[in-house]
Amino acid sequence: MTDDTDSQDASAQDPADESPWPDGVVEADETFHSEESADPPDKLVEPDEHVHIDAYEKNWIRIAIATLILFFIAVLFAGLALGIQVPSDEGRVDPNTLAETPPWSEPGLRTIVEGEEYDMYIVASRFSFDPNQVAVPRGATVNIYSTSSDVQHGFILRDTNVNMMVIPGQVSKLSAKFDKVGTFDFVCQEYCGLGHAVMFGQIVVEEPVEGE
């Protein structure tokens, strides 16, 4: 018995058989580093081969980036060089006391430079604008200040880039220069209730009177 036990212990510690797995089962590393592979393990896959991009895809990535840059430059040109701006926040006003707060207590047109520049204060409330019609001479620049006394409204002036939200508690401003004689309709473009469809007004651009 003693001899048999010794012989079993000797075979278990045989350095030629260190694998803990049964016969026929090989470790993953042995498979990966099989003798069939001609290259050393550390050179099997080059890092650059992981990020291969097809030539067609590269071209379309370039075109997409160039398009974004082109659009971005076009928007910057319109905004900075041509002066096409989005509405600005000109301040705050309490909608509950609008009727007692100048200049909103008397909305309308105010002359800054006769025939050249005007300020227009307009209050939107369900379902009308106050004022709903003003007249300015051709060539005039009109600074339009608007706010709401109740709910959220909109103000869009046809054939111009004047398009802004009219929000209770906030004064919105946009300016427009009127170089053509005619009638420019403005409407509320934010649904504000049942009478939304009849909420409109006009800016009438007239020929300047001689001598003014």
Next chain:
Amino acid sequence: MGPVAQDFDESFKPKGTWAFVTGFAVMLFILWFSVYLLVLSRGITI
């Protein structure tokens, strides 16, 4: 047995994809710049 079909053709050019994506890009430019030019034509808002 007939000839075995190859898995891929090395001379294949994706002409349909080129036409589709080029058409898409051209349409994108036309739509975008038509709106852009309309905004420019309406004048400044300062």
